[in-house]
Amino acid sequence: MPLKKTQKREHWASKFGFVLAATGSAVGLGNMWRFPYKAGEFGGGAFVLVYLIAVIAMGIPVLIAEFIIGRSTQKNPVGAFRALRNNKFWPLVGWLGVLTGFVILSYYCVVGGWILKYIFSSLTGTFQTGAAGVRFESFLASPAEMVFWHGIFMGFTIFIVRGGISSGIEKWSKILMPAFIILLLILMINSLFSPGAEKGISFLLKPDFSKLTREGILEALGSAFFSLSLGMGAMLTYGSYLDKDTNISVSSLEIAFLDTFCAIIAGLMIFPIVFTYNVDPKVGPGMFFITLPEVFASMPTGQLIGFTFFVLVAFAAITSAISLLEVVVSFVMDEFGWTRKKADYLLGFVIFVAGIPSALSFNLWSGFTAWGGKNIFDILDSLASNYMLPIGGFFIAIFAGWILTHGEKEAEIKKVENAFHFYDIWHVLIQYVTPVALLIVLLYTTGALSFF
Ligand code: PHE
Numbered sequence: 001m002p003l004k005k006t007q008k009r010e011h012w013a014s015k016f017g018f019v020l021a022a023t024g025s026a027v028g029l030g031n032m033w034r035f036p037y038k039a040g041e042f043g044g045g046a047f048v049l050v051y052l053i054a055v056i057a058m059g060i061p062v063l064i065a066e067f068i069i070g071r072s073t074q075k076n077p078v079g080a081f082r083a084l085r086n087n088k089f090w091p092l093v094g095w096l097g098v099l100t101g102f103v104i105l106s107y108y109c110v111v112g113g114w115i116l117k118y119i120f121s122s123l124t125g126t127f128q129t130g131a132a133g134v135r136f137e138s139f140l141a142s143p144a145e146m147v148f149w150h151g152i153f154m155g156f157t158i159f160i161v162r163g164g165i166s167s168g169i170e171k172w173s174k175i176l177m178p179a180f181i182i183l184l185l186i187l188m189i190n191s192l193f194s195p196g197a198e199k200g201i202s203f204l205l206k207p208d209f210s211k212l213t214r215e216g217i218l219e220a221l222g223s224a225f226f227s228l229s230l231g232m233g234a235m236l237t238y239g240s241y242l243d244k245d246t247n248i249s250v251s252s253l254e255i256a257f258l259d260t261f262c263a264i265i266a267g268l269m270i271f272p273i274v275f276t277y278n279v280d281p282k283v284g285p286g287m288f289f290i291t292l293p294e295v296f297a298s299m300p301t302g303q304l305i306g307f308t309f310f311v312l313v314a315f316a317a318i319t320s321a322i323s324l325l326e327v328v329v330s331f332v333m334d335e336f337g338w339t340r341k342k343a344d345y346l347l348g349f350v351i352f353v354a355g356i357p358s359a360l361s362f363n364l365w366s367g368f369t370a371w372g373g374k375n376i377f378d379i380l381d382s383l384a385s386n387y388m389l390p391i392g393g394f395f396i397a398i399f400a401g402w403i404l405t406h407g408e409k410e411a412e413i414k415k416v417e418n419a420f421h422f423y424d425i426w427h428v429l430i431q432y433v434t435p436v437a438l439l440i441v442l443l444y445t446t447g448a449l450s451f452f
């Protein structure tokens with residue numbers, strides 16, 4: 001493919017802005033919605049413990065690897081692999097990443113749309129007890145409404161990415177992320193003063209190892225990976241806008257810490273109120289759109305709390321969506337020489353259209369199922385998060401651990417003060433621990449491994 005000379009590469013305006021943008025990518029529906037209910041399902045503190053181990057053993061090492069690959073090449077995922085090892089294989093890992101970004105964004109915006117719809121409804125109507133389930137069902141049943149809100153969410157995403165790195169993504173992350181964290185802490189404190197606080201906290205944090213099944217362990221590994229936005233080049237792309245004086249090791253630790261912190265705080269915000277109003281905590285995926293609205297309906301200040309809650313979730317979701325779109329946009333800008341404006345509008349629109357089947361899979365096309373009864377939305381989600389991300393992550397780990405030379409890697413992270421043998425520890429993890437753990441996850445999800 002001809003490599004066209006493109007515009008000068010943009011850079012983050014500040015290290016702080018970069019950390020907020022990357023944290024914005026990491027903190028999203030994965031933390032707010034998936035982590036709390038999975039933790040509740042698989043033994044609370046026991047799940048949290050495995051999740052923490054996964055963040056340290058697989059998450060942080062791959063995060064560092066993606067930043068190294070991105071910053072050293074200053075390119076999109078495909079261009080980055082090609083710049084480092086130009087053969088038939090490695091650029092394909094970049095292609096897989098771009099494709100994964102495309103797929104995840106297409107259905108992520110559908111859920112993003114649901115959240116916008118809930119913000120809108122909490123402004124115009126009230127949460128009513130006993131009605132949340134029916135309301136959610138009737139919303140899901142309306143193709144036009146689903147596609148409309150999906151489009152609005154995509155519109156916001158396109159708008160932010162249009163501004164570019166420092167005056168789009170970074171500028172908005174600097175507004176949305178601090179606002180998100182402040183709202184999250186306020187709601188958490190409010191929850192901790194509710195009568196169900198003690199029960200809620202122990203539900204989330206008290207380890208019950210009997211509930212930590214094998215599936216739970218795998219779920220914790222997969223969630224940690226999805227939650228840190230790893231395995232598809234989003235962090236690689238953000239790393240490609242870094243300049244040389246940002247400390248990759250320290251930033252990675254900060255981002256991983258903030259991501260995990262937000263996941264736990266989300267749990268501490270949700271479970272106390274769920275227990276206060278006696279709703280079944282094991283509600284699974286419907287928690288956000290059915291259980292919580294029920295809870296808000298029973299609370300004296302529920303209208304305000306519910307509105308604030310959906311606003312903060314929207315902030316988290318939008319800062320993740322922009323990182324997904326940026327992967328695809330930067331790829332087309334670098335490789336085909338498109339302007340940001342053209343890449344952003346056109347691809348944003350194409351991904352919006354590609355997301356329509358996911359929106360319709362809850363109504364008009366709900367009859368279309370495959371893969372053990374999954375609808376289109378579930379098929380795409382499971383394809384991307386259970387297969388494409390771990391496969392991408394596995395190859396990124398192999399590439400960083402075994403293909404790149406020490407010289408190439410040390411140029412990016414060794415110069416950092418090495419008091420705790422940071423580089424050496426990272427290297428053992430990325431060479432052995434991370435790929436083996438990811439391989440086990442993959443073999444297990446594909447059914448090739450079922451004996452443990
Ligand atoms: N990390 C995001 C979340 O937790 C999802 C995401 C995955 C974003 C992969 C970008 C890339 O919701």
